[in-house]
Amino acid sequence: MSKVLIVDDMASMRKMVSFTLESVGHEVTQASDGDEALGIANNNTFDLVVTDVNMPNMDGLTLVKKLRGLANFKFTPILLLTTEAGTEKKMAGKAAGATGWLVKPFNPDKLLATTKRVLG
Amino acid sequence: MSVDLDQFKGIFFEESFENLDAMETGLLALSEGETDLETVNTIFRGAHSIKGGGAAFGFDVVSSFTHVMEELLDKMRNGEMEADFASVNILLESVDVLRELLKAFQDGLEPDDQRALALKLKLEEIRDGASGVSEIATDSQIEVEAGDTRDEEIIGWTIHFLPYENLLQTGNDPSLMLRELACLGEMSLQVHTQRIPPLAEMDPEKCYLSWDIELKAPVERDAITEIFEWVEDDCDLDIQPVVQPVERRKMERRDEERRTGEGAGLERRKEDRRAVGKDAAPAPSATIRVSTERIDEIIDMVGELVITQSMLSQLGEDLDLAKLEKLREGLEQLERNSRELQEGVMSIRMQPISFAFNRFPRMVHDVSQKLSKQIRLETSGEDTEMDKTVMEKINDPLVHLVRNSIDHGLETPNERLEAGKEEEGIVRLNAYHQGSFVIIEVSDDGSGLDRERIFTKAVERGLVKESDELSDDQVFRLLLEAGFSTAEQVSDLSGRGVGLDVVRKNIEGLGGSIDIRSELGVGTTFAIRLPLTLAVLDGQLFKVGNDTFILPLSSIVESLQMDQKCISGVASDIELYRLRDEYIPIIDLSKTFSINENPKNMENALLVVVELGERHVGLLIDELLGQQQVVIKSLETNYQRVTGISGATILGDGTVSLILDVAGLIEMSHLDQNNGGKQQKMTNNNLVLQEQ
Numbered sequence: 116m117s118k119v120l121i122v123d124d125m126a127s128m129r130k131m132v133s134f135t136l137e138s139v140g141h142e143v144t145q146a147s148d149g150d151e152a153l154g155i156a157n158n159n160t161f162d163l164v165v166t167d168v169n170m171p172n173m174d175g176l177t178l179v180k181k182l183r184g185l186a187n188f189k190f191t192p193i194l195l196l197t198t199e200a201g202t203e204k205k206m207a208g209k210a211a212g213a214t215g216w217l218v219k220p221f222n223p224d225k226l227l228a229t230t231k232r233v234l235g
Numbered sequence: 236m237s238v239d240l241d242q243f244k245g246i247f248f249e250e251s252f253e254n255l256d257a258m259e260t261g262l263l264a265l266s267e268g269e270t271d272l273e274t275v276n277t278i279f280r281g282a283h284s285i286k287g288g289g290a291a292f293g294f295d296v297v298s299s300f301t302h303v304m305e306e307l308l309d310k311m312r313n314g315e316m317e318a319d320f321a322s323v324n325i326l327l328e329s330v331d332v333l334r335e336l337l338k339a340f341q342d343g344l345e346p347d348d349q350r351a352l353a354l355k356l357k358l359e360e361i362r363d364g365a366s367g368v369s370e371i372a373t374d375s376q377i378e379v380e381a382g383d384t385r386d387e388e389i390i391g392w393t394i395h396f397l398p399y400e401n402l403l404q405t406g407n408d409p410s411l412m413l414r415e416l417a418c419l420g421e422m423s424l425q426v427h428t429q430r431i432p433p434l435a436e437m438d439p440e441k442c443y444l445s446w447d448i449e450l451k452a453p454v455e456r457d458a459i460t461e462i463f464e465w466v467e468d469d470c471d472l473d474i475q476p477v478v479q480p481v482e483r484r485k486m487e488r489r490d491e492e493r494r495t496g497e498g499a500g501l502e503r504r505k506e507d508r509r510a511v512g513k514d515a516a517p518a519p520s521a522t523i524r525v526s527t528e529r530i531d532e533i534i535d536m537v538g539e540l541v542i543t544q545s546m547l548s549q550l551g552e553d554l555d556l557a558k559l560e561k562l563r564e565g566l567e568q569l570e571r572n573s574r575e576l577q578e579g580v581m582s583i584r585m586q587p588i589s590f591a592f593n594r595f596p597r598m599v600h601d602v603s604q605k606l607s608k609q610i611r612l613e614t615s616g617e618d619t620e621m622d623k624t625v626m627e628k629i630n631d632p633l634v635h636l637v638r639n640s641i642d643h644g645l646e647t648p649n650e651r652l653e654a655g656k657e658e659e660g661i662v663r664l665n666a667y668h669q670g671s672f673v674i675i676e677v678s679d680d681g682s683g684l685d686r687e688r689i690f691t692k693a694v695e696r697g698l699v700k701e702s703d704e705l706s707d708d709q710v711f712r713l714l715l716e717a718g719f720s721t722a723e724q725v726s727d728l729s730g731r732g733v734g735l736d737v738v739r740k741n742i743e744g745l746g747g748s749i750d751i752r753s754e755l756g757v758g759t760t761f762a763i764r765l766p767l768t769l770a771v772l773d774g775q776l777f778k779v780g781n782d783t784f785i786l787p788l789s790s791i792v793e794s795l796q797m798d799q800k801c802i803s804g805v806a807s808d809i810e811l812y813r814l815r816d817e818y819i820p821i822i823d824l825s826k827t828f829s830i831n832e833n834p835k836n837m838e839n840a841l842l843v844v845v846e847l848g849e850r851h852v853g854l855l856i857d858e859l860l861g862q863q864q865v866v867i868k869s870l871e872t873n874y875q876r877v878t879g880i881s882g883a884t885i886l887g888d889g890t891v892s893l894i895l896d897v898a899g900l901i902e903m904s905h906l907d908q909n910n911g912g913k914q915q916k917m918t919n920n921n922l923v924l925q926e927q
Contacts, residue, residue, distance in 0.1 A: 125284045127247035131240055131291065169283045171276075183404075189440075192406040198287050206468075214406035215465030220290030220298070223240065232415055232462070233406070 116140045117162035117234045122152040122178065123196065124170045128221065132165060132196075135223040136230065149173025153181055156188060163234055164193040165217070168204070176211045183212035192233035196221075240291065245522050247288045248341045252334065254281035259330050259597050266323045266600065275318065278326070279308040285333065296348045297336050303355050304329055307362045322361050327597070329354055389476045390453050391420070396463070397427075397445035397471040400438075407466050409442065415462050420452025449477075523623060525583050533579040540572040581768055584624065588666045588675070589617035591626050595637055599662060602641050609648055609659040610641060616666035621673045622768040628745055629675070629765065632738040636677040636761050637662060639735065644679035644759050654756065656680070671767050671789070672747075678760035684753035686710050693719065711751040712849060715739040743847060743898050745769070746787060746881075770867060774884070774894065776860035777843065780830040784856075785865055785884060785894045792844040792851060794859060799838045812842060812853050819844065822904045823855040827879065847897045854900070867894060879903045 119141050123129045126147070133143040144161070146152035150172040152164070164182065168175035175195055182188040192214040197204055208216055217229055258281040261274045282304045289297030304326065310316040332351050339346030394416070398409055416422055424446050431443040450459070456474065463472055547565045550558055592614050603610040645651075645660035652658060665676040686707055693699045693713045713719060717736040742749050747765035766772070766789065774785040801813040802821070811818040821842065825831040835855060842853040865884035870877055881896035 124280065125247075125250055125288060127243050127250050127288055128284075128291070130246060131243050134240075134243070167287075169280050171280065190403060190406050190408075192408075196287075198283065198290070209405065209465075209468065212405055219287045220293075221240075221287070222291075232411060233408070 116142060118142050118144070118160070119163045119165065119230070120144050120146065120152060120155065120159075120161045122146045122149065122164070122166035122170070122175070124148055124167060128167065128196070131221055131223070132226065135226050139227060141230075149175065149178035149181075152178055156182055156185060160187045161191060163230060164188070164191060165196060165230075166193065167196045168208075176207060176213075179208070179211040179213045194229065194233065244292060244341075247292060248337055249522055249524075251285045251288065251337050254284055255330050255334050255337075256593055257281055259327065260593070262323050262327050262330065263596050263600055265318045266320065266327075270318075272312070275308060275312050279305065279312055282308055285337075292340075294336070294340050296346060296351055297333065297340070300329070300333065300336070300351050300355055303358045303362065307358055310362065316361075325354070325357055325361060329358065388453070388479055390479050391449065391451040391477040392454075392456075392459060393475050393477060394448040394450065394459065395446075395471065395473040396448060398442045398466065399469050399471075400441040400443065402442045402466055402469045403440060405465070405469070407469070409444070409446075412462050412466075413446065413448070416448065416450060416459070419454050419458060420450055422448060422450050422452075424448040445471075523584065523586075529579070529582060533576065533583075536572065536576045536579050540569075540576060543568045543572050577771070581622075581770060582620075584622050584768070584770070585620040586623050586626060587617060588619045588621055588626065588673070589614075591630055591633060592617055592664050592666075594630075594634075595664060598634065598637065599641065602638065606641065607647070608641065608645055610645060611659050611661050612664070613661055614664045619666040619668060619673060621666075621765070622770070624769055625673075625745060625765055625767075628741070629763065632741045632763070633664075633675065633677065635735070635738050636763075637664070640677055640679040640681070640759070640761075644681035646682050650682075654682075668767075669764070671773070673765050673767055675763045675765070676760055677763075678758060680758040683755040683757050684711055684714070684751070684759055685755065689713055707753075708751075711753060714751065715749065740898075746772075746789065748847075748849075771864055772867060772894070773862065774865045775843070775862050776886075776892070777841075777856045778858040778860060779824045779828065779856050782828075782830065783860065783886065783890065783892045784824070785892050786843065786845065786854075786897075787894070788862060790845045790847070790897050792846050794841065794843045797837055797840050797842050802837050810837075814844065814851070814853075817851065819851045819853050820904070821853045821855055822900055824900075825855070825857070827900065827903055845897050847901065850901075852897065852901060854895075865892075865894070 121132045129145045136143050148170040166175045195208045195213045195216040198219045258278045261278040282301045286298045286301035311318050336346045427445045599612045648658040661680045663678045715735050750762040753759040773788040804810050810821045841856050867882040879899040880893050882894045
């Protein structure tokens with residue numbers, strides 16, 4: 116069982132991701148934007164962070180940069196949820212320090228396979 | 236494993252409709268010259284979220300449509316394009332189309348995507364017009380199977396993997412990748428350690444190892460590149476197939492098999508989808524958002540209830556008369572607990588009226604364009620809370636009233652200038668609480684109601700007689716009568732056959748009423764008065780024969796013992812009671828409900844005077860009982876609709892009691908129809924008085 120932080124401004128997306136991860140026994144914490152996530156991250160450690168890119172208050176890329184600046188999150192896998200398959204967005208994600216990305220549409224099986232890759 | 240995501244559809248729809256509302260608000264702000272980047276960002280995010288969710292649930296029309304919107308908005312966001320009038324209007328239309336599409340999916344229907352396709356083309360035109368060149372579709376990818384020759388069969392792969400030192404910094408872990416590779420088939424590997432520096436120079440956060448891997452697995456190249464997908468640029472990676480020649484014919488046959496197999500599968504999937512489309516999926520149940528604070532409060536109350544309960548059961552174990560006082564205290568506490576809990580639970584359904592108000596900026600925007608009137612919408616009291624079910628039902632009446640204000644209330648800019656007013660007319664929405672009622676006002680600063688014109692019209696329509704003398708108030712109320720319309724021309728907006736009488740009926744159906752105030756040249760206000768909730772009502776219990784009935788306390792004006800002198804008959808079957816200077820018709824409930832068909836002796840009988848709007852009616856009953864709060868159970872769901880009865884409830888002794896609906900009772904008693912020409916239409920009671 117791992118601790119996962121999921122960040123997305125759409126409650127439905129958050130719920131789907133949480134539900135999927137919880138169904139295999141992970142413990143999931145939800146945040147609705149980068150600001151909230153960062154607040155939670157300051158006092159907690161996680162084994163994985165999954166974050167949306169486009170969000171109000173603080174977007175996903177900024178969140179990744181800030182998380183990498185925290186000692187607790189230096190090597191924590193951080194996955195971006197993107198709708199874009201384009202390389203430009205992926206590179207921007209990598210540059211910010213993201214581990215990898217999950218291209219939407221959201222697919223539960225793919226999510227589980229991918230999280231397995233970073234959680235072991 | 237497969238995870239069923241359908242349970243999240245409901246929340247997706249709800250969220251998407253909220254997003255659409257936010258997008259609409261943003262677009263309207265843009266159309267009024269707002270240039271804040273955050274506004275464009277909000278609109279962009281709305282489209283983006285709907286696209287993501289739409290794709291997850293397989294609503295392809297929605298996701299492909301929002302994709303184009305998103306691209307267009309992205310250009311606006313990056314300043315490559317201006318949010319001009321035309322494009323904002325197209326985007327507003329897009330919001331409507333999306334709303335329709337999502338509504339169809341929500342109802343489990345196959346949406347009509349014609350309008351969406353047409354609009355998508357327009358959006359693409361605007362998008363491409365902005366950049367000057369048409370974009371090449373980005374999602375068509377050409378894949379080249381390098382080193383994959385036709386006549387050879389792949390039996391494995393050799394992989395050279397040399398991570399750069401900084402690979403760990405992104406949270407990637409080579410050991411996990413190797414482990415995943417090993418899942419594909421038999422693997423052997425060689426580790427190269429020559430890059431490891433002397434201990435003193437070693438940085439524990441860097442990666443110095445590299446690997447040569449042999450994988451004995453006939454997998455596709457993609458299965459391997461996928462594992463290294465995230466680190467492509469952070470390592471040297473060389474993937475080579477290990478091949479073995481095969482007979483050509485065998486290859487071909489296998490290819491053939493694969494193709495037909497796939498084809499059949501595709502066909503089947505299509506059929507599946509069609510079948511699903513046909514037997515429409517049940518609409519997801521409606522959801523409601525509740526703040527956790529409210530839930531916490533309720534949980535606290537339940538806690539107190541449990542304490543009271545355990546105290547009472549302890550008392551009950553060995554109860555003697557000495558403890559009677561304690562028992563009474565406990566019961567009082569129980570009553571308080573359950574009342575608080577009831578209020579708490581009811582509050583879950585309470586929502587701020589801004590949910591209903593929010594749709595009006597858009598409507599006013601559209602209508603003002605259509606009519607070339609300049610209109611400013613002002614809202615106040617948006618935080619006023621009311622029951623969600625009531626709010627849903629007043630949406631249409633409110634739209635009607637606002638349209639009415641714009642269409643008939645407000646003058647054209649020229650007329651306004653002549654009258655010494657500002658060109659821009661004001662429509663105001665206001666809401667506030669008054670006791671257990673919510674008052675919603677729709678007002679305008681237009682020309683006000685023209686008493687003479689309304690009166691003339693009413694005479695023409697045969698609603699009143701030329702000789703009738705009516706107060707201003709009574710004249711204004713004529714607007715709410717069936718078959719009345721003051722508009723000289725039937726416009727596109729209001730006056731489409733449905734008049735204000737429908738609004739009045741709907742509101743009265745909710746146990747509410749409507750009032751009109753107006754001053755010539757200054758403006759008009761329609762005030763709707765509605766009960767806070769439809770789930771519980773304060774009821775007056777009474778008996779007719781052996782049956783107990785309930786009337787909403789709010790509809791009762793007074794109860795009295797009749798004086799024979801004041802009773803007089805008009806038509807064959809209608810009797811009137813003179814109450815001060817007003818004559819009110821009497822409805823004998825025992826006749827209406829066929830409890831006792833014999834005419835009752837009216838002398839000293841009990842009459843409950845109820846009001847509906849401004850009309851008064853007397854209900855003849857046998858015995859008045861107490862007042863209490865009752866929980867309304869729907870008759871429609873449990874039995875069927877019955878005229879004159881709005882619902883039922885279960886009394887403390889377990890018997891079922893019917894709740895009367897005053898509007899329905901009047902309908903049943905035929906007081907609304909002309910009785911042989913003698914009985915005037917009872918627009919108001921004074922008319923009847925004059926008939927005497």
